[in-house]
Amino acid sequence: MSFLTIENLSAHVGPSPILRDVSLSVEAGEVRGLVGESGAGKSMIGKAVLGTLPLAVQVTSGRILLDGEDLLAMRPRDRRRVIGAKAALIPQDPLTALNPSRRVGPQITNRLVDILGWTRQDAQMRALELLHEVSIPEPERVMRAYPHELSGGMRQRILIASAFAAEPRLIIADEPTTALDVTVQKQILKLIRQMQQRHGTALLFVTHDLGVVSKVCQSLTVLFGGLVLEDTRVEPFFAHPSHPYSAALLAATPKYTDPDASLTPVPDAVIEGVQAEIAAHDRMQPHV
Amino acid sequence: MADARGLVKRRAGVRLWLSASWLGLLVLAAVFAPLIAPQDPLMQDLFGARLPPFWEAGSDAAFPLGSDSLGRDVLSRIIYGARLALGVALIAGTLTCLIGSFLGLIAGYFRGWPDMVISRLVDIWMAFPPVLFAILLIAVLGTGLSSIIIAIVVIDWTRFARVIRAEAMSQGAMDYVASAQVSGRKRFSIMLAEILPNVLPTIVVLLTLEMGIAVIVEAILSFVNLSISTDQPTWGSMISEGRLSIHQAWWVLVFPLVTLFLTVLSFSQLGEGLKDHFDPVLR
């Protein structure tokens, strides 16, 4: 059985749907890519799993099973405890993901104290180990620093350390390299991959870059307008994507086509086709 | 660029230093009033009425800032008046700050029904003209120190609640709050440990402004004779009395007025200066 299973999840902001019957699953220890352009609803899926959806977003139907437990059926307090123990987030923007007015150290150790009930001293030791593991020089000094004193890459390393700290079995990485310099992106990507393999964590990797998916993921889900267009293993996808939108997306990704060929943006006809698909899907829904 | 920043910083430092010195001086004066004051602030001497300040002809060295129409020493009355002014500023300012900030944090971070209740309450409150509200409250509660303090708290908590609510709301949308929620922390503890430190600089500024406002409100209430018993010297009652003899003895009005002005100004400058000390990015 999968570690994370999302079944027919729909969510709305007011009357407008932002997730449409989304189903996807992540096996234990597996890396699944969640691909789609900006606004497709990728972050909302992650937030739905972690229980951090904005107030305006209502889940209207569906189930989320984390390690067999039905999250949406639980009381909020129990849900937070289950999620805290089993899942964690590597966020998109390492600047707003660390509290600017608190030192870095306590922000990592807090998780160990909160989730695992460790003592401060034990948590401190473990945090130093983790910072060492994500190749942060002078971990003692960094623990005492404020976030603004560190570079974006350093901050993201700290957030990776913090995400793995309590040994969650699922990590959701929401475009973890998008906010970083190009030179740093590769290192961070490699680090996430290494950490994931070493700890055997399942990873839901949100990205809009198919190049990254081909390097990191075993399976992927393609999302557009909150609708899942394709759900497949990586090898067949890159060999022959089954959905026209996937094919167009692949053609628009450098490296996986002929490097000399000019990149073709997703053609309007394909977009119109997907929009027709979404409209057809919405017509099938019972009107509320 | 670096020079300009240094200059701004130094000027902010001077402001902070000046305002802190003035307020420090006032606190000392208030605490040690019986030791410092040259005269008994209540002692009347009709033969020594309207003595001018020390640099004018006909002054008396024992009355450095002159005396009022009843022959009471202006300096001593200002020093004793500082007791009430600072007492009100400290107690009313702190209470207003605690209550208003707490409600603002709850509304801004928890949202939902607590926010509905608190925001509605703020809206209703804002519909009352504050000075009328204060006078009405004092009329109901009776005059006295605790009535002044209650009036200030009741009227001004909305100032904190509104601003802190907005700040807590924008902080609450940050990813670091989501991370804290994902790790299963109680929401109340997230509010205190994660949100509060980030709104603290704003709270400090509002608090010192509020202390200045409390000094003014106390002076206004004294001015209209609604503060504490009239024989105790207060800056407001001094200003009110000095107004009557402005043409014969300007100093009776001007010295307490200047003291009031400097004090209110110092409170606001202190807040601006302290804000940077509470902000890790600017520190």
Ligand SMILES: Nc1ncnc2c1ncn2[C@@H]1O[C@H](COP(=O)(O)OP(=O)(O)O)[C@@H](O)[C@H]1O
């Ligand atoms: N706080 C919010 N309130 C209401 N709607 C939102 C909010 N945040 C995002 N949305 C909407 O939800 C949809 C999905 O957004 P998101 O999941 O962030 O997309 P992405 O795939 O880029 O991560 C978008 O249409 C966006 O406009």
Ligand SMILES: [Mg+2]
């Ligand atoms: Mg996103």
